[in-house]
Amino acid sequence: MQTNLAEFIRHTPDGAEADAILRKCVHCGFCTATCPTYQLLGDELDGPRGRIYLIKQMVEGAEVTRSTQTHLDRCLTCRNCETTCPSGVQYGRLVEIGRKITEEKVTRPFGQRLLRRVLASFVPNSALFTPAMRLGQHVRAFLPKKLRDKVPARQRPLEWPVAKHERKMLMLAGCVQPAMMPNVNIATARVLDALGVETIVAAEAGCCGAIRLHLGYNDEALDDIRANIDAWWPYVEQGVEAIVMNASGCGATVKEYAHLLRHDPAYAEKARRIVGLTRDISEILPEFEESLVAVTRRRAVHTVAFHPPCTLQHGQQLRGQVEHVLAALGIEVRLPADSHLCCGSAGTYSLTQPTLSYALRDQKLEKLQAQEPQVIVSANVGCIAHLQSGTSTPVAHWIELVEHMLYA
Template sequence: MQTRLAEPLATTPRGEEAEAILRQCTHCGFCLPACPTYRLLGDERDSPRGRIYQVKQVLEGAPATPELGRHLDRCLTCRACESACPVGVPYHRLADLGREIVAEQAPPPAPARWLRWGLRQVLPRRRLFATLLGLGRLARPLLPGTLAAKVPPREAAQPWPRAQGGRRRVAVMTGCVQPALAPGLDPRLATLLDGLGIDAVPLAGCCGAVDQHLGAPEVARRRLRRLVDLCRPALEAGTEAILVSASGCGAQLKEVGVLLAEDPDYAQQAARVAAKVRDPLELLEDERSRLAPAPDAPRRLAFQSPCSLQHGQRLGGRVEALLGALGFELTPVADAGLCCGSAGTYSLLQPELATRLRDDKLRHLQAGDPEWVVTANIGCQTHLAAASPLPVRHWLELLAVKP
């Protein structure tokens, strides 16, 4: 695609990246059927190709408009288009740049701005989020049904196994909202690793994804710098990997080297951190001969592969293969590559579209009559569980170490 970026953007690192992305796009349209919003709305402005063209116009000097903002807001950043693209256009980077420009030139009305600001203040602050979630649980009986469904029931916390020393060592990034929504998950992962002879040390950092996707990239970079500082001592102590059990956070952290590439003080260390980030799957695949189904785990499952796992981290099909090798029966899921509608804050900012996507996803997940629905991302888990008649759990809860 030919481009002629306007000054002064054209000579900036941001502009150079945008121009490179635009030149990759051949406008072929293979992305359209992979796009959830295009399939729902049938409007090419709500497709990757349409959004790329609209952002291109702005980069070439046209003013950003609230209409462009609406079309970008409807994008889930699921990155299914990137998996479908024959030349691998990194669409999500251009979409983030478009959101940033719209936030500067054509911000949404005040209520929408305040909602986004509130989400950016609450979600990355784990103690504040946990406090507000606790208040929501207390008030749950008084809330309307649709709102009450978004407040998950309390789960019991689990103890973290004590590191023994002298063994393999990994860090587990516990994130912002997961410790409050699923406080037993990362300790359970640490216990599983302990049984495999691996010490797991918790790290409490924020990946900056909420700010990144809500048009505040500089705030996201500040959070990522703090995270790099947090990881540096762990890596210097011989930590072999940084595990992230929430695939959405994992996808963001694997790009920390790209997101801080222009920072002379952090670029090298950020690249080092990114090279160490792993989904737990990538470690557990090598230990499959020592794994077994947990005693209380059902055997017939439907796996919901989060977009951040299959399209962001390009690990699609590998959880299913590992579970199948351990003796689980995976029921078929139609349109498995499409988003469930969670997408970080999307289900709060675009509830109508998110609900339609969730209902479609649950229908496909239940079609094979599984006992559980399992996933790999806390956002998907919470979003689906709010309307699912079946238990929705993280796939790591299915595993145990052979005695």
């Protein structure tokens, strides 16, 4: 795809990146076949190829309209199109550039501006989010269904392991997971403890940056990222083996830190080091497979349906690891026919695009429940909460299942 960048973006990092990405696109349209919003809406402009054309027009100086912004807003950033694309188009990075331009050139309706500002200020701030979630869980039975769907039932916290081990790994606790599903982090630490690894949580580390980044608050997102690097750096210098991620959405973002800070002389090299250490828990446990099999015991759950989050299979390009670990422990893992498609959660998407989000959730649950599982498992807090809101079948993080086989 040939481009002729407009003056406003021609000599900028975003312009150079957009130009390089656009030139890889050969208009083949394979991406439309795996785009969830195109399948729902049937509009070329609500598929990757159409959105790429819109972004091309923007960077070449065409008028940026509210309609353009709407089509980009509807994108889940699931990056399924990247997995499908035979030309290696980095669509996820391109659409973030396109969204940045629309935020600069288009004024949103007041209601949207308010919602997005509240989400960007409230959700990543655990000092605000945690007490609000606790209150919501306390009165959950009395909440309207739409609000109750966003408030998972309160978990009874497991005990954090206290043993010290020579092997140490950092773990990102995250901004919403400790309040919504604290046992995901605790289960991760307990599994690693059983394998002789101590889990460290840096107190000053917070949101990975994804929420503000995807809502268009780029400078604030970069501040979140720098704060995490600062919090982790003393431990990196002390020689931690890895930075463990158990929320695939966070993992996908942290693995982009080097790219996001590539022009920051104070943080570029540190960011590259952080990316090199960052690993999803599904990347770590296969190394301990023999030990894990030896210390686990069969439990009542023997059949699960697995929803691989987009941030795991498309964002991080990690496929098969979760299934392999669970199968090694004697659990039958069933994948639905549409396992490559998004469940509709997509961070704050269920709040900013609820109609599309819930339509995708219901489609996903139909396929998952057709597998007749005892439990549905996934690997991202947002997916788990979103799916659970539409079914009575238990939905859990797969690491919780592993922990149960160790200690129950």
